Amino acid sequence: MPHNVGMRIGLLTSGGDAPGLNAVIRGAVFSGIQVYGQEFVGFRNGWRGVIEGDIIPLGRNEIKGINKQGGTILGTSRTNPFEGRGGVERVNEVMKEHGIDAIIAIGGEGTLAAAKRLTDAGVKIVGVPKTVDNDLSATDYSFGFDTAVQIATDAMDRLRTTGDAHDRCMVAEVMGRHVGWIALHSGMAAGAHVILIPERKTSIEQICEWVTAAHDRGRAPLVVVAEGFSLDTMDDAHSERGLDAFGRPRLGGIGELIAPEIEARTGIETRATTLGHIQRGGTPSGFDRVLATRLGMAAIRTVIGERWGTMVALRGTDIVEVPFEQALGTLKTVPHERYEEARVLFG
Numbered sequence: 062m063p064h065n066v067g068m069r070i071g072l073l074t075s076g077g078d079a080p081g082l083n084a085v086i087r088g089a090v091f092s093g094i095q096v097y098g099q100e101f102v103g104f105r106n107g108w109r110g111v112i113e114g115d116i117i118p119l120g121r122n123e124i125k126g127i128n129k130q131g132g133t134i135l136g137t138s139r140t141n142p143f144e145g146r147g148g149v150e151r152v153n154e155v156m157k158e159h160g161i162d163a164i165i166a167i168g169g170e171g172t173l174a175a176a177k178r179l180t181d182a183g184v185k186i187v188g189v190p191k192t193v194d195n196d197l198s199a200t201d202y203s204f205g206f207d208t209a210v211q212i213a214t215d216a217m218d219r220l221r222t223t224g225d226a227h228d229r230c231m232v233a234e235v236m237g238r239h240v241g242w243i244a245l246h247s248g249m250a251a252g253a254h255v256i257l258i259p260e261r262k263t264s265i266e267q268i269c270e271w272v273t274a275a276h277d278r279g280r281a282p283l284v285v286v287a288e289g290f291s292l293d294t295m296d297d298a299h300s301e302r303g304l305d306a307f308g309r310p311r312l313g314g315i316g317e318l319i320a321p322e323i324e325a326r327t328g329i330e331t332r333a334t335t336l337g338h339i340q341r342g343g344t345p346s347g348f349d350r351v352l353a354t355r356l357g358m359a360a361i362r363t364v365i366g367e368r369w370g371t372m373v374a375l376r377g378t379d380i381v382e383v384p385f386e387q388a389l390g391t392l393k394t395v396p397h398e399r400y401e402e403a404r405v406l407f408g
């Protein structure tokens with residue numbers, strides 16, 4: 062038996078939530094207790110809980126049935142562990158005080174970058190990738206993405222029936238800060254006539270050409286736009302809501318911006334709907350529950366193997382391990398060919 066059986070592990074969820082976070086927690090805690098006799102605690106609200114020593118017990122009782130629940134029972138925040146009174150010393154102090162041997166950090170790019178800095182300084186951390194946008198390059202899919210796509214697809218099916226009834230063009234804005242995966246997949250699933258993604262600037266003339274072509278065929282045009290999309294006349298993605306806790310512009314509103322332009326140029330009555338955080342809410346899909354549970358269980362095996370500074374990830378149908386440095390730095394954008402493939406169906 063490995064010598065670190067019976068160790069005490071702290072779990073945290075950090076950054077924007079994604080459906081499946083609770084399933085990761087359950088997968089890790091369940092297998093850790095059951096197979097390795099480990100003990101668990103949860104840090105509340107991401108790295109903030111680490112810095113503040115805000116800790117809750119995490120036993121079999123706390124994880125009962127939570128794989129079906131959206132959100133995260135631990136709470137989350139976009140706190141950076143190196144800011145304020147944080148830093149390596151504080152993290153070590155809190156871990157020592159609570160007898161915590163290692164941390165499993167479930168989070169996106171920002172969370173894993175902080176985890177890497179801490180691991181480089183000797184803190185024992187294993188990562189689990191989390192991004193509803195599906196933009197982490199080291200994993201084929203991240204949990205929460207499938208659920209978000211399904212929610213967006215259902216919403217678009219509904220937009221299409223009301224669009225048809227009024228003979229309107231419907232613009233649906235979905236999440237996707239730097240990448241257009243949610244837009245591409247939900248747009249394709251819903252049979253959208255135009256899909257606009259951050260990776261590909263497009264002119265309003267081209268958009269209107271597709272809208273008009275669809276309308277001329279007797280269809281009520283559906284335009285899907287990712288929040289991070291820019292028209293070819295814009296330097297940056299549209300933002301009118303200030304900055305988030307990481308100092309990044311809060312996106313949203315590009316749909317409302319292009320809808321009147323489409324209406325003015327095509328003469329087709331146009332309405333915009335922003336799906337926003339609905340895409341991150343509610344119960345995870347079956348796919349996401351399974352993926353999240355497997356990632357949680359795999360993280361425990363990585364802890365047992367003492368492979369600190371490693372993230373678990375999905376490659377094909379296998380769960381693999383990837384060093385933090387390989388997981389960070391490059392975003393998984395929609396490849397040119399994938400967009401071209403979808404583009405054939407526009408208009």
Ligand code: F6P
Binds near residue numbers: 288
């Ligand atoms: O990174 C995931 C994401 O959902 C983005 O698509 C979006 O821009 C952002 O988070 C929204 O963040 P918040 O929950 O802080 O409003």
